Amino acid sequence: MSSKIIGRPMDRVDGKLKVTGKAQYAAEYNPPGMAYAVIVQSTVPRGTVLRMQTSEAERAPGVLAVLTPRNTPKLPGADKFSAVPVLPRLTAMQDSEVLYNGQPIALVVADTFERATYAASRVRTTYVEKAASLKLEAGLERSEPALGNFGMPPPGHTRGDAAAALAAAPVRVEASYRTPTEHHNPMEPHASIAVWDDPEHLTLYDSNQGVFFMRQFLSLLFGLPPDNVRVISRYVGGGFGCKALPWPHQIMSIMAAKVVGRPVKLVLTRQQMFSLVGYRPQTLQKVELGASAQGKLTAIRHTGYSETSELDAFTEPFVNVSNMLYACPNVATSQRVVRLSASTPTFMRAPGEAPGTFAFESAMDELAHALKRDPLELRRLNHADKDPEHGKPWSSKSLLECYRWCAERFGWQRRSLQPRSMRDGDALIGWGMATATFPAFRMQASALARVMADGTAVVQCGAADLGTGAYTVFTQLAAETLGMSPEKVRMEMGDTVLPPGGLAGGSSTTATASPAIRSASNEVRRKLVQLAVADKESPLHGLAEKDIVVEDGRLSSSQDTARGETFAQLLTRQKLTHVEGKGDAAPDPAEQKFSSHAFGSHFVEVRVDEALGTVRVSRIVTAMGAGRILNPKTARSQIQGGVIFGLGMALTEETLRDPRLGRVMTADFAEYHVPVHADVPDIDVHFVEEHDPHVNPLGIKGIGEIGTTGIAAAVANAVFHATGKRVRELPITLDKLL
Numbered sequence: 001m002s003s004k005i006i007g008r009p010m011d012r013v014d015g016k017l018k019v020t021g022k023a024q025y026a027a028e029y030n031p032p033g034m035a036y037a038v039i040v041q042s043t044v045p046r047g048t049v050l051r052m053q054t055s056e057a058e059r060a061p062g063v064l065a066v067l068t069p070r071n072t073p074k075l076p077g078a079d080k081f082s083a084v085p086v087l088p089r090l091t092a093m094q095d096s097e098v099l100y101n102g103q104p105i106a107l108v109v110a111d112t113f114e115r116a117t118y119a120a121s122r123v124r125t126t127y128v129e130k131a132a133s134l135k136l137e138a139g140l141e142r143s144e145p146a147l148g149n150f151g152m153p154p155p156g157h158t159r160g161d162a163a164a165a166l167a168a169a170p171v172r173v174e175a176s177y178r179t180p181t182e183h184h185n186p187m188e189p190h191a192s193i194a195v196w197d198d199p200e201h202l203t204l205y206d207s208n209q210g211v212f213f214m215r216q217f218l219s220l221l222f223g224l225p226p227d228n229v230r231v232i233s234r235y236v237g238g239g240f241g242c243k244a245l246p247w248p249h250q251i252m253s254i255m256a257a258k259v260v261g262r263p264v265k266l267v268l269t270r271q272q273m274f275s276l277v278g279y280r281p282q283t284l285q286k287v288e289l290g291a292s293a294q295g296k297l298t299a300i301r302h303t304g305y306s307e308t309s310e311l312d313a314f315t316e317p318f319v320n321v322s323n324m325l326y327a328c329p330n331v332a333t334s335q336r337v338v339r340l341s342a343s344t345p346t347f348m349r350a351p352g353e354a355p356g357t358f359a360f361e362s363a364m365d366e367l368a369h370a371l372k373r374d375p376l377e378l379r380r381l382n383h384a385d386k387d388p389e390h391g392k393p394w395s396s397k398s399l400l401e402c403y404r405w406c407a408e409r410f411g412w413q414r415r416s417l418q419p420r421s422m423r424d425g426d427a428l429i430g431w432g433m434a435t436a437t438f439p440a441f442r443m444q445a446s447a448l449a450r451v452m453a454d455g456t457a458v459v460q461c462g463a464a465d466l467g468t469g470a471y472t473v474f475t476q477l478a479a480e481t482l483g484m485s486p487e488k489v490r491m492e493m494g495d496t497v498l499p500p501g502g503l504a505g506g507s508s509t510t511a512t513a514s515p516a517i518r519s520a521s522n523e524v525r526r527k528l529v530q531l532a533v534a535d536k537e538s539p540l541h542g543l544a545e546k547d548i549v550v551e552d553g554r555l556s557s558s559q560d561t562a563r564g565e566t567f568a569q570l571l572t573r574q575k576l577t578h579v580e581g582k583g584d585a586a587p588d589p590a591e592q593k594f595s596s597h598a599f600g601s602h603f604v605e606v607r608v609d610e611a612l613g614t615v616r617v618s619r620i621v622t623a624m625g626a627g628r629i630l631n632p633k634t635a636r637s638q639i640q641g642g643v644i645f646g647l648g649m650a651l652t653e654e655t656l657r658d659p660r661l662g663r664v665m666t667a668d669f670a671e672y673h674v675p676v677h678a679d680v681p682d683i684d685v686h687f688v689e690e691h692d693p694h695v696n697p698l699g700i701k702g703i704g705e706i707g708t709t710g711i712a713a714a715v716a717n718a719v720f721h722a723t724g725k726r727v728r729e730l731p732i733t734l735d736k737l738l
């Protein structure tokens with residue numbers, strides 16, 4: 001594919017709409033007659049609702065309804081989900097059981113948000129309390145084997161004989177690591193507005209990562225044909241995984257709209273986002289590595305636990321990386337889950353890989369230290385030339401080039417091997433590195449492209465742009481394929497009236513939708529060429545199709561570009577309003593012959609104040625081999641965002657629950673610390689040019705999540721190099737360094 005527009009660092013096509021407030025987010029729709037709902041949450045971690053006094057709330061001004069377990073309509077399709085892992089999260093007042101502190105137990109609907117909020121504060125609840133399980137460590141004995149989420153295989157892998165190889169290894173390290181509960185905290189809170197157009201037709205304005213996925217769920221749950229449900233999510237202010245699956249608030253807004261016979265808006269507060277829409281579960285991990293005296297890995301054992309709720313068996317698959325990241329003949333990994341009286345965890349940016357790379361890439365650094373070897377050299381020595389887990393060739397892999405580029409850019413050869421050996425005034429200086437990885441997926445998608453008689457084009461695909469640049473890269477791809485200027489192409493996404501797009505999960509959006517958009521656009525271009533050469537009045541009449549060039553909305557002869565006409569001239573003369581093409585794309589089984597992952601590396605410098613224990617990250621150099629990069633500007637910003645996400649994981653982010661009540665104590669930005677600008681140094685991002693002919697037709701790998709992998713380990717490794725102190729428990733706060 002020639003690339004005049006693809007690969008260019010084009011500005012975001014939705015940037016102006018966003019900075020001028022014209023991009024409409026879910027909470028910004030105001031259908032006529034709309035009422036407002038506010039959720040009442042449980043105040044005990046475990047028990048049964050014995051009695052709810054709602055009369056005061058019902059009598060409060062403007063109140064339209066108070067829904068409780070007693071009067072909430074039963075969900076017609078609830079039983080369809082009991083067998084599906086991850087989905088039985090329907091704590092939408094279907095019974096009186098309280099399984100965690102903060103569970104929705106009532107919903108108040110009023111004519112204004114303020115009145116609903118006031119009335120919600122007047123609901124009085126009496127519980128029969130039961131013993132709650134609140135501590136991961138206390139639940140290890142009753143842990144259960146981890147299942148795979150959504151029918152994915154359970155995490156865990158065995159090859160060779162890890163126990164024997166560990167026993168025989170001349171060099172061994174063994175360490176336990178801990179990662180805390182973390183919350184996604186997208187800038188835009190979750191919001192739903194439910195509109196029953198008639199008793200059989202539902203429209204939901206919602207903030208989510210996939211409108212078709214949401215529609216499928218809601219149509220099953222409410223017993224409606226999918227075509228009777230429309231889900232609209234045009235702009236999303238960040239997702240990171242917490243907007244992938246449905247949560248109680250969507251269901252509750254829909255039920256409430258039915259009960260009051262009006263559209264109902266339900267927007268979560270920042271505080272509610274800490275108990276109603278998932279989180280990354282805390283993990284306890286143990287890593288054992290065996291190596292030859294030269295540093296070749298001979299054994300990997302990686303095991304551990306993650307928390308889940310009483311409702312669900314969600315697994316954070318942290319051992320996945322240990323199975324495939326380095327060449328090693330003997331590997332044994334497995335995981336278990338512990339049910340706690342907590343809300344249900346979910347996918348969070350690089351689920352599995354983020355906490356998994358922290359433990360595993362920290363352990364690799366510990367091994368390098370035990371061997372007195374350079375950590376980068378150790379990784380090069382153990383580079384996996386093919387996928388060691390499945391024995392397949394990689395579709396492409398540029399990890400060695402990532403290492404090389406980062407090491408040179410960073411100046412790694414000036415690093416001293418000894419911890420505590422680099423200093424600048426009061427600051428101990430540390431240099432650390434780690435490998436990043438994330439699998440490349442794609443799903444099914446369809447697209448429609450239409451060139452209009454006025455010379456503009458509309459391209460549609462019901463995929464999601466979480467704010468990452470999908471509108472922009474799809475506009476570039478369509479414009480280039482159609483032979484038009486991107487300014488003339490309008491991309492439409494995030495609505496179930498459009499052709500089905502995939503779920504923005506697993507960093508797959510671009511790989512999923514691009515082949516469909518390209519094939520729809522190609523069809524339109526072909527039709528335009530055919531129309532022109534067949535038209536006696538066209539200057540191109542009679543030419544062979546292959547002799548027509550299409551550029552900037554104009555068809556011309558490749559021999560004589562002055563001979564030609566614009567799309568608009570052609571369509572107007574033909575009295576056509578538009579020409580359209582459709583495209584469908586799905587994973588090709590041939591792609592399964594290869595293992596497809598993006599790989600990268602992070603090199604980090606920290607400055608640790610010896611007296612205060614404070615850690616400042618002063619430099620980050622990151623390289624990624626992530627397939628074709630459609631737009632280096634939006635891609636760079638996505639990797640930077642991923643790195644910043646990882647910095648929060650490394651240094652500041654931690655959700656704490658009250659040890660007696662199980663209530664989240666850090667439920668706002670004063671207590672839950674995401675990195676601010678002052679915490680983030682310049683992040684130098686480089687993409688290694690990578691042409692992958694096997695991963696998918698356009699050679700695209702995802703970049704949404706990989707930036708977050710490895711970064712916490714790179715920081716921890718740098719902190720060790722600075723201080724000689726190994727912190728195995730995130731976040732690396734100053735108390736752990738004093």
Ligand code: MOS
Binds near residue numbers: 240241347506
């Ligand atoms: Mo992403 S955590 O796969 O939604």
